[in-house]
Amino acid sequence: MARAGLALEDGTVWFGEAFGGRGTSSGEVCFNTSMTGYQEILTDPSYRGQILCMTAPQIGNYGVNPADVESRGIHMAGFVVREASRVASNFTATGTLHDYLAASGVVGLAGIDTRALVRRLRVRGAMTGVVSTEILDAEELVRLARSAPPLVGRDLVAEVMPAADAAWTEPLDEWARPLEQPREGGVFEAAPAVGPVRDVVALDYGMKWNIARHLVSSGCRVTVLPGRATAAEVLAHRPDGVFLSNGPGDPEVLTGCVETVRGLVGRVPIFGICLGHQLLSLACGARTFKLKFGHRGANQPVMHLPSGRVEITSQNHGFAVDEATLPAELEVTHRNLNDGTVEGVRHRTAKAASVQYHPEAAAGPHDAAYLFRTFHELMA
Numbered sequence: 526m527a528r529a530g531l532a533l534e535d536g537t538v539w540f541g542e543a544f545g546g547r548g549t550s551s552g553e554v555c556f557n558t559s560m561t562g563y564q565e566i567l568t569d570p571s572y573r574g575q576i577l578c579m580t581a582p583q584i585g586n587y588g589v590n591p592a593d594v595e596s597r598g599i600h601m602a603g604f605v606v607r608e609a610s611r612v613a614s615n616f617t618a619t620g621t622l623h624d625y626l627a628a629s630g631v632v633g634l635a636g637i638d639t640r641a642l643v644r645r646l647r648v649r650g651a652m653t654g655v656v657s658t659e660i661l662d663a664e665e666l667v668r669l670a671r672s673a674p675p676l677v678g679r680d681l682v683a684e685v686m687p688a689a690d691a692a693w694t695e696p697l698d699e700w701a702r703p704l705e706q707p708r709e710g711g712v713f714e715a716a717p718a719v720g721p722v723r724d725v726v727a728l729d730y731g732m733k734w735n736i737a738r739h740l741v742s743s744g745c746r747v748t749v750l751p752g753r754a755t756a757a758e759v760l761a762h763r764p765d766g767v768f769l770s771n772g773p774g775d776p777e778v779l780t781g782c783v784e785t786v787r788g789l790v791g792r793v794p795i796f797g798i799c800l801g802h803q804l805l806s807l808a809c810g811a812r813t814f815k816l817k818f819g820h821r822g823a824n825q826p827v828m829h830l831p832s833g834r835v836e837i838t839s840q841n842h843g844f845a846v847d848e849a850t851l852p853a854e855l856e857v858t859h860r861n862l863n864d865g866t867v868e869g870v871r872h873r874t875a876k877a878a879s880v881q882y883h884p885e886a887a888a889g890p891h892d893a894a895y896l897f898r899t900f901h902e903l904m905a
Contacts, residue, residue: 529634529658531576531605532666534673537645540661544609545626545633549657551673552576552602555843556643558822562888563622564593567601567631570685570731571799571841573773574676576603576654577821578639578646585622588613592698595733595887599629600685600773603656605642609635632656650817651676651843676843677815681774682782682800685731686752693727693737693747720744723765723904728752730772730782730800735887740768743897753781756788766794766904769801769879776803776813776844783807790875796900797879799842805879806870810852816866819843820882823889826862827869827882835862836892838882845881846870876903 529543533554556578557566563584566577584606604626613621626633634656646652653676655669725745727737730752740747748762752772759767767789776783786808789795797805803813820840827838836859846867848857859869859880871878878900884893 527658528661529632529656530661530663530666531603531634531637531654531656532663532670533645533652533654534667534670535649535652536667538663538666539634539637539642541634541636542609543633543658544623544635545604546630547658548630548632549655549659549669550576550602550632551653551655551669553651553676553843554578554642554646554654555651555819555821556580556646557841558824559839560823562823564589564625565595565887566841567599567604567625568595569733569841570596570600571771571773572601573681573685573731574679575601576605576656577601578605578642580639580643583608583610585610585613587615588618588621589625590617590619592617593888595735596685596731599626599631601631604631604633605637605639605656606633606635607637607639609633632658646818651819677775678778679774680778682730682752682772682779685773687729687749688751690751691749693749694741695738696742697735697738720901720905722746723901724748724763725766725768726750726759726762726764727768727770728754728759728782728785728801730770732770732772733883733885733887735885736768736770736798739885739894739897743901745901754785756785759785759789760792764793766796766900768900769795769797769804771799771801771841771883773800776800776807779804790872790877794876794900794903795878796896796903798883798885799881802870802879802881803844803846805877806846806851806855809855809872810850811855812847812850813844814847816843816845820861823886825882827859827893828862829859831858837890838884838893839886839890840882842881878903
């Protein structure tokens, strides 16, 4: 079995088994607490520039398949697990996790104490690291980790956004459509059609494909534009609404994107997710800050403040909106119940709202899927 090593900038080093691709790469080391959905996580463009550790003890046991892909490929710099399954024991699998990573050249590291790694990141905060199958000298790995560029201040959107405009027509699979709250007797029913078709421009900063599927299934005709599009280019499509997608990196360096959103607020209904939430807040005058170790997983409790309802949500972000800097025109609508951070805002006078978490939630949960219907209603 080939060997691989991981070093953090604080001098901590782990050695274990290599799987997947071969090579050396650097990135911010973070962790995700999801028990399933590793293929969706691997193909989420928001992980650009990061080395991800999964907290679930075995990853890869149901293999990979084309239906679970969330973008054009794997974007993260490295993948760390306790145990990597070498077989795919599911009828949907078309390949193994090992082969999937290898085909993309992404280095995998298995056989280390992931609990110790995660505890270090929780106590000391996210750190830059290096993962390698080529360099197995501890001192050299640490030197590389300390000299690697940090995540803060980097424009990673430019590396993942599409090159050209495109129409998106694929809806959700029938089995994946969101459900309404249980009717009398506890029976869940499929969500009804929302109404007339709305033309939506989706600004793609690294958008997960399931977001576009939800927009189509909620009654939208979707045109995807690169995230660098200007307000004039967006408005030239005469949209009924504008969607601001998720994406990687530091939101405060995306000054052009912020300027575009500022030029759209009050002129067209807006809905943002994750990075899109941060960009909307920045455009209205708020600031963002780096979280100690971020929110990444499928089990984050969020309260919808107007109703008091608690949603279990899927999240992936390392930055958050600073509530102390929110302008008067933005109202907090959602709050993280673990650390109290802002998870959603809405504009008091313009038709604009956003959430920090992922209501499209592939692979789940689906508590917040109603937000796509809410966006459709906002465009009425």
